[in-house]
Amino acid sequence: MSVIINDTCITCDACLQQCPVNAIMDDLSNPTGKKQYYVQPEKCVECVGIYDDPQCAAICPSIGCITWDLPFTQEFDEHFKNETLYKLGISKEGIVKSPSYKAKKYRTDIPLEKRGIGELVQEEPETLHEAG
Ligand code: SF4
Ligand code: SF4
Secondary structure (H helix, E strand, O other), X not given: OOEEEOOOOOOOOOOHHHOOOOOEEOOOOOOOOOOOOEXXXXXXXXXXXXXXXXXXXXXXXXXXXXXXXXXXXXXXXXXXXXXXXXXXXXXOOOOEOOOOOOXXXXXXXXXXXXXXXXXXXXXXXXXXXXXX
C-alpha cells in the first residue's frame, strides 16, 4: 500500500469502479467491520504503472477521506498486521498476506515523511487554486 480510507467515507461508491486492481471493498464487505469502504493493502498498487495518481482519491468527493499510508513492504510488516486498521487476506496455504508474504508496488516519488495515516492524497481545493 497504499492508501487508506477513513471514517469520513460517505459510502458514495464512486471509488469502487475506479480501482484498476479491484482493491476496494464496500462498506458491507469491509473485513474490519467498519461501516466505510476499505482498501485491501495487499492488493493496492497505488495505481503505479497504470495512472499518474491514485484514481480512488482523484474521484472521492470527501477530501481527506483517502490518505497515504506506508509502503506495503517488508519493512512495515507489523504496521499492516494491525487488525484494527486492516484485515489481511489469507493465502491458499494459510499464510497471512502481509508484506513479508508479498510486497506491493508503491509510488517511490512520495517520500516517507508524506506518508502515514492522515497524509492527504488529494489536495484541498484552495491549495489547487493557489498552485494553479
Ligand atoms: S490507489 Fe489505485 S490501486 Fe490503490 S486502491 Fe486506489 S485506485 Fe486502487
Ligand atoms: S469515493 Fe470516497 S466517500 Fe465515496 S465510497 Fe469511496 S472512499 Fe467513500
